[in-house]
Amino acid sequence: MDNTHDVLIVGGGLVGASLAIALDGAGLRVALVEAAPPRADLQPSYDERNLALARASVNALTALGVWALVGARATPIRKIHVSRQGEFGAVRMNAAAHGVDAFGAVLPARELGNGLLARLDACRALTRHAPAKLDSISIADDAVTATLAASHGQIQLRTRLLVGADGTTSFVRSALGIDVENMDYAQAAFVCTITPERAPDCAYERFTATGPVAVLPLADRRAGVVLTVPAADAGHVAALDDAGFVELVQARFGWRLGRLNRPGRRVSYPLQRVRATRLVAPRGVIVGNAAQTLHPIGAQGFNLGLRDALTLAELLIDGARAGGDPGDAAMLADYAARRCEDRDGTIAMSDALARLTANESPPLKLLRSLGLLALDRVPTLQAALARRGMGFRAGAPRLALGEGP
Numbered sequence: 001m002d003n004t005h006d007v008l009i010v011g012g013g014l015v016g017a018s019l020a021i022a023l024d025g026a027g028l029r030v031a032l033v034e035a036a037p038p039r040a041d042l043q044p045s046y047d048e049r050n051l052a053l054a055r056a057s058v059n060a061l062t063a064l065g066v067w068a069l070v071g072a073r074a075t076p077i078r079k080i081h082v083s084r085q086g087e088f089g090a091v092r093m094n095a096a097a098h099g100v101d102a103f104g105a106v107l108p109a110r111e112l113g114n115g116l117l118a119r120l121d122a123c124r125a126l127t128r129h130a131p132a133k134l135d136s137i138s139i140a141d142d143a144v145t146a147t148l149a150a151s152h153g154q155i156q157l158r159t160r161l162l163v164g165a166d167g168t169t170s171f172v173r174s175a176l177g178i179d180v181e182n183m184d185y186a187q188a189a190f191v192c193t194i195t196p197e198r199a200p201d202c203a204y205e206r207f208t209a210t211g212p213v214a215v216l217p218l219a220d221r222r223a224g225v226v227l228t229v230p231a232a233d234a235g236h237v238a239a240l241d242d243a244g245f246v247e248l249v250q251a252r253f254g255w256r257l258g259r260l261n262r263p264g265r266r267v268s269y270p271l272q273r274v275r276a277t278r279l280v281a282p283r284g285v286i287v288g289n290a291a292q293t294l295h296p297i298g299a300q301g302f303n304l305g306l307r308d309a310l311t312l313a314e315l316l317i318d319g320a321r322a323g324g325d326p327g328d329a330a331m332l333a334d335y336a337a338r339r340c341e342d343r344d345g346t347i348a349m350s351d352a353l354a355r356l357t358a359n360e361s362p363p364l365k366l367l368r369s370l371g372l373l374a375l376d377r378v379p380t381l382q383a384a385l386a387r388r389g390m391g392f393r394a395g396a397p398r399l400a401l402g403e404g405p
């Protein structure tokens, strides 16, 4: 096996796998390293969470040949309803009013993972190491040498560019000497699937004094719930039996969909914001959760990470066509500059939602209600929100706009 690569991607989660697929056939020697075995049920990234995918992400997954494998399991988001328990004002958005059939779609992460794995199998020019874990790196002027721990022993690879797509606790990030700013939201999110009395035709986001709850439409009349609770209550909520958990969700979400029934497996996640202080280093770059981990309230983590991956793929493909070095410092600086506005804006939006909803002071409550009312009634405000929500941001990568690489 040739152990010399142009691009070595560490982490075959949702973002790293998408990047590897985007680079396939571009004439670059690409390798993908993933610590988990290549099966959706063993891959931590491909779990129970239900992903709200922005329209730009659906476009991109279509262009990557992944949507053809998973689209049948996805549920379109045609309407969005945002409200706050105990306050007036709600935002109702209808895709048709914005000239599109859907704002995006909901897809279980495991289904997307299965599609990504099947699409990776069809990548002819990709070298895959899984299960194999990046153990150490050494950086020289012209290349990075990476040492992997695999089941049959150590493997050494040389690459001109090292990409860290290895998640929130990224080894690549620290090996490249990139610092992070951490913020613990002191909240936990519980994810599960339920069957409401009335099939949901809308994606709901409801803010409450103890944290937001999202209810997303799924196939087969089911709905995906993301219930956020203060960290201090997480132990108690985890210990509830199914009936107790449903009662809690019902009390927080209300009766818009009638009685909620049949909760599926419950999984919880501690919520923190992790923000890398920079995205690039000599011969290295980080993408996805390695670069920023967000509060799930805005449903933006993967959508943003996918735009990271697609922007990087676009620059690498353009560079390869021009015969450039994939680890070129100017190209990496260009990448960091192109991601700046989208990244800062999306982090700020998720953060503001997570913090604002926790604030109970009366003037803020009023402002919130008026804000929701304005968003509901003022078409230009709503159009701007819808466009951002669909993932069409400044400098959006070509694949996200439905164009070729």
Ligand SMILES: Cc1cc2nc3c(=O)[nH]c(=O)nc-3n(C[C@H](O)[C@H](O)[C@H](O)COP(=O)(O)OP(=O)(O)OC[C@H]3O[C@@H](n4cnc5c(N)ncnc54)[C@H](O)[C@@H]3O)c2cc1C
Residues within 6 Å of the ligand: 010, 011, 012, 013, 014, 015, 016, 033, 034, 035, 036, 043, 044, 045, 049, 050, 051, 052, 053, 132, 133, 134, 135, 165, 166, 167, 168, 170, 171, 189, 191, 226, 269, 287, 288, 289, 290, 296, 299, 300, 301, 302, 303, 304, 305
């Ligand atoms: C409850 C919840 C709901 C969410 N809902 C949404 C949503 O609706 N919409 C949305 O866009 N986003 C959502 N997100 C965010 C989204 O799930 C993440 O942003 C996304 O999964 C990040 O993918 P990633 O590939 O960057 O990282 P990860 O998923 O963490 O993948 C990293 C991969 O790297 C591998 N790895 C780690 N270290 C090494 C190593 N040393 N060597 C080799 N491999 C390694 C791991 O095994 C893993 O497979 C949600 C998150 C949560 C918690």
